[in-house]
Amino acid sequence: MTVIPKRGNGDGGEFQSPALERLVKSLSRLPGLGRKSATRLALHLVGREDSAGPAEELVAAVTEARLRVTNCTSCGAITEADPCRICTSERRDVTQICIVASPVDILPFEKAGFFRGRYFVLGGLLSPLDGVRAEDLPFGRLTARLDQDGVTEVIIALDSSVEGETTSLYLQRLFEGRGLTLTRLATGIPVGGSLAYIDEVTLQRAFQYRRSF
Amino acid sequence: MTVIPKRGNGDGGEFQSPALERLVKSLSRLPGLGRKSATRLALHLVGREDSAGPAEELVAAVTEARLRVTNCTSCGAITEADPCRICTSERRDVTQICIVASPVDILPFEKAGFFRGRYFVLGGLLSPLDGVRAEDLPFGRLTARLDQDGVTEVIIALDSSVEGETTSLYLQRLFEGRGLTLTRLATGIPVGGSLAYIDEVTLQRAFQYRRSF
Numbered sequence: 001m002t003v004i005p006k007r008g009n010g011d012g013g014e015f016q017s018p019a020l021e022r023l024v025k026s027l028s029r030l031p032g033l034g035r036k037s038a039t040r041l042a043l044h045l046v047g048r049e050d051s052a053g054p055a056e057e058l059v060a061a062v063t064e065a066r067l068r069v070t071n072c073t074s075c076g077a078i079t080e081a082d083p084c085r086i087c088t089s090e091r092r093d094v095t096q097i098c099i100v101a102s103p104v105d106i107l108p109f110e111k112a113g114f115f116r117g118r119y120f121v122l123g124g125l126l127s128p129l130d131g132v133r134a135e136d137l138p139f140g141r142l143t144a145r146l147d148q149d150g151v152t153e154v155i156i157a158l159d160s161s162v163e164g165e166t167t168s169l170y171l172q173r174l175f176e177g178r179g180l181t182l183t184r185l186a187t188g189i190p191v192g193g194s195l196a197y198i199d200e201v202t203l204q205r206a207f208q209y210r211r212s213f
Numbered sequence: 214m215t216v217i218p219k220r221g222n223g224d225g226g227e228f229q230s231p232a233l234e235r236l237v238k239s240l241s242r243l244p245g246l247g248r249k250s251a252t253r254l255a256l257h258l259v260g261r262e263d264s265a266g267p268a269e270e271l272v273a274a275v276t277e278a279r280l281r282v283t284n285c286t287s288c289g290a291i292t293e294a295d296p297c298r299i300c301t302s303e304r305r306d307v308t309q310i311c312i313v314a315s316p317v318d319i320l321p322f323e324k325a326g327f328f329r330g331r332y333f334v335l336g337g338l339l340s341p342l343d344g345v346r347a348e349d350l351p352f353g354r355l356t357a358r359l360d361q362d363g364v365t366e367v368i369i370a371l372d373s374s375v376e377g378e379t380t381s382l383y384l385q386r387l388f389e390g391r392g393l394t395l396t397r398l399a400t401g402i403p404v405g406g407s408l409a410y411i412d413e414v415t416l417q418r419a420f421q422y423r424r425s426f
Contacts, residue, residue: 016292019281026274046282061239068232079229
């Protein structure tokens with residue numbers, strides 16, 4: 001009869017390389033990566049002698065990005081030149097400003113290419129539960145920007161989460177009496193979205209905000 | 214009426230930072246990472262000024278792992294010391310050798326801790342379709358190792374894929390007439406596995422190799 005040891009045999013169940021284990025741990029701390037995918041990535045990065053490529057390339061890319069990437073001091077977008085290309089472009093309408101939560105939120109707008117105004121990145125949303133209060137977000141810089149650029153229309157493009165709604169409400173109050181056109185993105189059925197698979201809240205909103213022909 | 218430009222407005226739909234785009238591309242070339250998860254990782258790595266941690270840590274971990282990690286020249290396991298701890302351990306049985314495809318396959322054995330022999334990593338499986346032929350795998354080094362260590366039992370622990378089966382068959386022929394005990398891992402229902410959810414091939418194998426009480 002074989003006696004199975006409790007667990008491990010002194011050699012552990014880890015790689016026989018503390019450096020590789022550290023790399024796996026370092027990778028698995030990154031968002032969206034578990035131990036398994038981190039192990040796969042680590043092995044790929046450490047690789048064979050003949051494929052030194054991926055690791056060196058990644059190290060160079062991370063180092064370079066850390067050096068070059070900054071946030072536009074005017075709008076908060078991710079940029080290498082400060083102020084960013086959108087804030088300095090002559091072709092953008094200074095009187096329209098679109099307020100987003102994160103720099104990533106600018107990408108779909110720029111990809112679609114219909115919006116000709118400028119942006120303002122809040123860098124977060126009001127969240128009393130997470131301790132994000134009004135003084136933690138750049139509202140002062142936002143109002144200064146509105147005055148400076150002579151902004152006449154503000155489009156609020158925030159998530160329809162509790163935090164997004166709270167922040168929208170705060171912004172509405174902040175802009176009261178400024179004579180601004182204040183709008184928000186429409187809520188409704190996505191284009192091409194199938195009614196059968198739409199969630200109830202979206203459906204209810206789409207019904208509530210129905211438009212006449 | 215608003216005329217929607219065809220696509221993009223000259224500012225592209227990418228980040229306004231070639232360095233960040235290069236980092237995203239570099240990350241999305243890694244196994245298992247798409248554009249979205251690569252973007253998320255890149256933003257995390259580039260981060261805010263106050264959280265320089267993850268990027269520096271990752272760069273250090275990759276660089277260190279690249280420097281230290283090697284393969285055991287005796288068994289092919291991932292190791293920092295060559296030959297590896299398993300090959301040099303006095304407590305391991307030299308007469309038993311377990312053949313695996315990849316260094317990662319050693320981990321579950323070592324985690325379970327019941328196997329007291331040594332390993333041999335093939336580093337791949339025979340695959341005529343992918344151009345992996347017998348001369349591409351270290352069969353010469355394997356037989357030399359068997360002779361040198363006086364191995365009496367070989368356990369083949371390869372995937373039950375077409376390539377795994379082909380390689381097992383090749384090994385069987387290679388070892389013919391050597392008077393070795395040649396075994397392979399049992400195929401069957403996993404412990405705790407539910408019959409209702411077992412795939413048909415596994416079920417058929419489990420039935421075919423049924424054991425008497």
